[in-house]
Amino acid sequence: MKERAEEILRRVRRIEISTRKVVDNVLSGQYHTRFKGQGMQFSDFREYDPGDDIRHIDWKVTARTQSAHIKKFEEERDLTVYLVVDVSGSGLFSTVAKNKTEILAETCAMLAFAAVRNNDRVGLILFSDRIEKHVPPKKGRSHAMRLVTEILYYTPVGRKTNISSALEHCANVMKHTAVVIVASDFMDSGYENALKRVAKRHDVIAMQARDRRDFEVPPIGEIELIDPETGESFLANTASYQFQKEFKDRVTQFNKQTDDIFARTGVDRVEIWTHEDTFMKIANYFKSRSKRI
Numbered sequence: 001m002k003e004r005a006e007e008i009l010r011r012v013r014r015i016e017i018s019t020r021k022v023v024d025n026v027l028s029g030q031y032h033t034r035f036k037g038q039g040m041q042f043s044d045f046r047e048y049d050p051g052d053d054i055r056h057i058d059w060k061v062t063a064r065t066q067s068a069h070i071k072k073f074e075e076e077r078d079l080t081v082y083l084v085v086d087v088s089g090s091g092l093f094s095t096v097a098k099n100k101t102e103i104l105a106e107t108c109a110m111l112a113f114a115a116v117r118n119n120d121r122v123g124l125i126l127f128s129d130r131i132e133k134h135v136p137p138k139k140g141r142s143h144a145m146r147l148v149t150e151i152l153y154y155t156p157v158g159r160k161t162n163i164s165s166a167l168e169h170c171a172n173v174m175k176h177t178a179v180v181i182v183a184s185d186f187m188d189s190g191y192e193n194a195l196k197r198v199a200k201r202h203d204v205i206a207m208q209a210r211d212r213r214d215f216e217v218p219p220i221g222e223i224e225l226i227d228p229e230t231g232e233s234f235l236a237n238t239a240s241y242q243f244q245k246e247f248k249d250r251v252t253q254f255n256k257q258t259d260d261i262f263a264r265t266g267v268d269r270v271e272i273w274t275h276e277d278t279f280m281k282i283a284n285y286f287k288s289r290s291k292r293i
Contacts, residue, residue, distance in 0.1 A: 015109045015148055045069045079120040079179060080137050083108045084170055085151050086184030088128040089159035089228035091209065098274055100209035104183040105151040106278045107207050111181055112144040124150060125173075127166035128158030134173065160229045161187060167194035174202065183207040185214070186258050187229075196265045206262060206269040215251045219244060 045061050048068035056070040085108060091101035098106075115122045116139060123137035124147045133154060135147060163184060170180060171194070180202045182195075198204055219239040226233040236243055262269045270285045272278055 013145075015106060016113060016145065045071060079115070079118070080123065080174070080176060081111060081115045081120055081179045081181065082123045082125065082137070082170060082174060083112065083147065083151075084125045084127065084166055084180060084182045086128070086161060086163070086166075087126045087132055087151070087154055087156045088161040089231075090161065090185055090187050092228055100185055100211060100274060102152070103272050103274055103278050104207060104209050105148055107272060107282055108151055108181065108183055109144070109148045110279065110282055112147050113141075116141055116144045122147060125166060125170055126150065126154055126156070127162065127169075128156045129160035129162040129165070130158045131166065131169050132156045132158065134169070159231070163188045163191035164194040167191060167198050171198050171201075178202050180204045181207060183209070185209045187214075187254070189257065192261045192265065195261065195267060199265050199267050204265075204267045206267050208258070208269055208271050209274070210271055211274045215255075217244075217247055 045058060046069065048057060048062075048070050052070050058069055058071050061069040085104060087101065091104065092099050112122045119139060121137035121139050122144060124133070124135040126132040126134075133150060135150065161184070163182070163186065167182070174180075180198060182204060184206075186206070186208050195204065217238050221239050222235055222237045224233055225236050238244070258269075268285075270281065272281055
């Protein structure tokens with residue numbers, strides 16, 4: 001047990017060290033301003049002056065005072081970042097050295113360490129087909145390391161995926177505007193309304209883990225395939241025309257479904273592939289987002 005605890009600590013520290021350069025050079029001190037609507041909280045009312053944004057007019061106060069009043073805002077001292085991480089069975093799948101759960105852990109580590117470097121709070125929700133674990137937001141390096149450890153080593157009860165349930169839980173526990181990072185392969189359906197509800201109030205970014213074999217199976221003949229979320233196995237002739245056609249049709253349908261959901265909800269999506277450099281992918285995303293904003 002002691003040896004395992006020491007190995008876990010070493011592995012989390014390796015992730016922290018490997019992410020430090022990207023955090024220092026790209027994320028730290030910059031990500032804070034790159035989230036729409038963040039960093040501002042209501043402080044008071046004042047009378048409307050010509051040139052003020054009419055969207056800030058408070059019509060109830062205006063009606064009561066018979067004079068146009070707008071809401072005053074001031075910069076918040078810190079942000080809250082919530083990591084909503086999928087730990088279902090499909091995250092264990094990979095055809096390269098790192099599986100999807102591991103690349104999501106690296107991604108979340110970068111964001112958690114960037115947040116604590118900016119004195120922001122980070123919380124964690126682990127989910128499968130149920131809420132597996134909820135760690136309330138806190139500050140500090142040791143807290144960030146705990147979150148990374150939970151993502152990497154938590155043993156889930158469920159194996160399937162219910163993104164809608166996770167998002168509903170997220171909406172219920174977050175009392176103030178936050179940055180919400182949803183880390184999953186999004187191999188689920190029926191979560192659009194929940195995603196829209198959370199994105200209406202919070203800044204949501206989807207980190208989608210992908211592996212090439214989720215979308216392409218080489219025609220090598222008869223092999224055994226296992227569903228990581230149900231444990232069911234079956235034999236399939238991957239060289240047959242019928243198998244390849246049905247597989248490609250399912251992939252096309254899945255891609256269209258996820259593309260449409262993110263387009264309709266207006267949620268940013270970053271595709272993170274198991275064979276790519278995770279750190280550079282996140283760094284490049286923040287750079288492009290900065291230019292857009």
